[in-house]
Amino acid sequence: MTFYYGHHNHYPVTPSPSLSAALLPAYNVSAAITQAFSRLARVNGSKSPDYTITVVTLSNGNTLLIVNGFTFKREVCVTDGKNTRWGCNELSRKKCDVYLYVNEKFEVVYMANTHTHDPILCNFDLKSIRTDRTEDFAPSEADFLEANLDGVYDDTSETFEDESIIDTAIAEENVALYIESSRGKPCLLLNGYKYRKAYKSKFGTRWNCSRNKNCLAYLYLSANDEITKCHEYMGMNRVRWVCSTEKNCKAFVSTTQDNFIISSSEEHSHDPPKYYLKPDHVSFSNLVVPESYNHAVIVRSKHWLVLKLNGFSYRKSKKCSVGYNWNCRYKACPGFLKLNEQDEILVTNEEHIHPPRKMIPQAVMVRSRNGNENLLFRKFAYRKQYNKGGKIRWVCSTSKYCRACVFSHENLQVISAYPEHCHEPPSYYKKIEGRLHDDENAKDDC
Incomplete structure (x- = not known):
C-alpha cells in the first residue's frame, strides 16, 4: 500500500493518549502504537485469564495500564507490598470509581465497581511488543514477560498474517493510520498530519487536512487504498516581499526559501527612489555609486544615538537584513541610511525635504x-x-x-x-x- 501527501501550511499535530484509537483491523494500526501516539515511549503487556493487560510507559516516566480498553493509573500500594492498586484514568467530568489490584505478574487480583463511560483506547494486540526491549523493565517483570510471550503470540498469530507489515508500520514514516477522533469520526493519520473524510469522486475518496480549514493539502484514496491523486501545497515554502517605499503600493515579489522568484507584480504607484551604494559591497541594480564618500559620526544624544552625515542627523531605527536602519530625525523626511554590524554605510538616500543644519566649526x-x-x-x-x-x-x-x-x-x-x-x-x-x-x-x- 503506497501513501503520499502534500505540503501543509502548518506544523504537524501531536496526538495525545486521550485520543480514541479505535482503528480499522485491516490496517494493523495497533502494531504501530508508538507512532500513532507520540507520547508513548515503549509498550509491553501480558494476558491474564480474564483480562487483557497492556503496560504503557509514557515519555514523562508515568505508567498506565490498559485493561479491556480502559486506562488505569497507579494509586497506592497495599500493606503486603505485592499487590498494587490502580484507579480509572478517566479525565471527563463524570468521576469513574472503578479500581483494581494487580500483582507482580500483572494479573488482575480484584476489580470493583462499573465504568461510567465508554472505553478510551482499543485493546492493543500483544504482537506489537515483539520488537520492544524487556531489559528496560524490572527483573520480575522481564522474567514474567519472557516466560509468557510465546503463548501470547500463538493466540494472536491468526490476526497478523505478514510480520513485515508490523515492522514496516513501526520503522517507516510514510505509513497511514486510520484512527477515530474524540467525536468518533474516522480520521487518517499520516506523518503527524490528520486528514478528515470529505466526499467520493471519480478519483476515489477525498481526504482533506483537518487541522486548518485554510490548508489546501489533500489526497484521494481508491477502493484498494492507493493514492490516485494528491495536491502539493507549497504555502510554507513561499516568501512574499512587498514594496518598502510606500505602504499602499501593491507591488510585490514572491520567492522560494532559496530566493528564486516565483511570481511578481511591478506595478508601483510611485517613482523609484534614488539610492547609492558604498563601494566594496554587494551591488544592486539601478544604484549609483558615488566617487567620493564622507565619513559619518555617531554621537550619543540625551536619550538615543545620533548619526551625523553631511549636515543631516539620523536616528537608529529597526533592524534590517544587512544591519540597522537610520532614519532622518526630521519628521516625514524620507532620508535614511543602512549600516551593517561594523558601522559601515551600505545604502543611503540623502534626498531630504529640508536643508542641512549649519555645521559647528571644529575646535x-x-x-x-x-x-x-x-x-x-x-x-x-x-x-x-x-x-x-x-x-x-x-x-x-x-x-x-x-x-x-x-x-x-x-x-x-x-x-x-x-x-x-x-x-x-x-x-x-x-x-x-x-x-x-x-x-x-x-x-x-x-
Missing part, C-alpha cells in the same frame, strides 16, 4: 603662554574643567566670572556649547610651535 587645541592646554573655539579660549564619561566640559579661560562653556568628546568633537560671553573676544596669533600670544595688531586667524 582646535592650543597651548597658552603658561603652558596650559586650551580649547580655541569661535575666537574664544576655554580651559578644561572636568572629564566625565568621555564628555569634557570647557569653561572660558579669559574671565572667571564668564559663564560660557563648551562640551566636547575626547576627540575634540563639539557636542553642545553656551557661547554667551560677558566680554569681547581677545586677539590672538598662533606661533609655529602652537602657543598663543596677545597682539592687538595681529590679524584674527581663527
Whole structure:
C-alpha cells in the first residue's frame, strides 16, 4: 500500500493518549502504537485469564495500564507490598470509581465497581511488543514477560498474517493510520498530519487536512487504498516581499526559501527612489555609486544615538537584513541610511525635504603662554574643567566670572556649547610651535 501527501501550511499535530484509537483491523494500526501516539515511549503487556493487560510507559516516566480498553493509573500500594492498586484514568467530568489490584505478574487480583463511560483506547494486540526491549523493565517483570510471550503470540498469530507489515508500520514514516477522533469520526493519520473524510469522486475518496480549514493539502484514496491523486501545497515554502517605499503600493515579489522568484507584480504607484551604494559591497541594480564618500559620526544624544552625515542627523531605527536602519530625525523626511554590524554605510538616500543644519566649526587645541592646554573655539579660549564619561566640559579661560562653556568628546568633537560671553573676544596669533600670544595688531586667524 503506497501513501503520499502534500505540503501543509502548518506544523504537524501531536496526538495525545486521550485520543480514541479505535482503528480499522485491516490496517494493523495497533502494531504501530508508538507512532500513532507520540507520547508513548515503549509498550509491553501480558494476558491474564480474564483480562487483557497492556503496560504503557509514557515519555514523562508515568505508567498506565490498559485493561479491556480502559486506562488505569497507579494509586497506592497495599500493606503486603505485592499487590498494587490502580484507579480509572478517566479525565471527563463524570468521576469513574472503578479500581483494581494487580500483582507482580500483572494479573488482575480484584476489580470493583462499573465504568461510567465508554472505553478510551482499543485493546492493543500483544504482537506489537515483539520488537520492544524487556531489559528496560524490572527483573520480575522481564522474567514474567519472557516466560509468557510465546503463548501470547500463538493466540494472536491468526490476526497478523505478514510480520513485515508490523515492522514496516513501526520503522517507516510514510505509513497511514486510520484512527477515530474524540467525536468518533474516522480520521487518517499520516506523518503527524490528520486528514478528515470529505466526499467520493471519480478519483476515489477525498481526504482533506483537518487541522486548518485554510490548508489546501489533500489526497484521494481508491477502493484498494492507493493514492490516485494528491495536491502539493507549497504555502510554507513561499516568501512574499512587498514594496518598502510606500505602504499602499501593491507591488510585490514572491520567492522560494532559496530566493528564486516565483511570481511578481511591478506595478508601483510611485517613482523609484534614488539610492547609492558604498563601494566594496554587494551591488544592486539601478544604484549609483558615488566617487567620493564622507565619513559619518555617531554621537550619543540625551536619550538615543545620533548619526551625523553631511549636515543631516539620523536616528537608529529597526533592524534590517544587512544591519540597522537610520532614519532622518526630521519628521516625514524620507532620508535614511543602512549600516551593517561594523558601522559601515551600505545604502543611503540623502534626498531630504529640508536643508542641512549649519555645521559647528571644529575646535582646535592650543597651548597658552603658561603652558596650559586650551580649547580655541569661535575666537574664544576655554580651559578644561572636568572629564566625565568621555564628555569634557570647557569653561572660558579669559574671565572667571564668564559663564560660557563648551562640551566636547575626547576627540575634540563639539557636542553642545553656551557661547554667551560677558566680554569681547581677545586677539590672538598662533606661533609655529602652537602657543598663543596677545597682539592687538595681529590679524584674527581663527
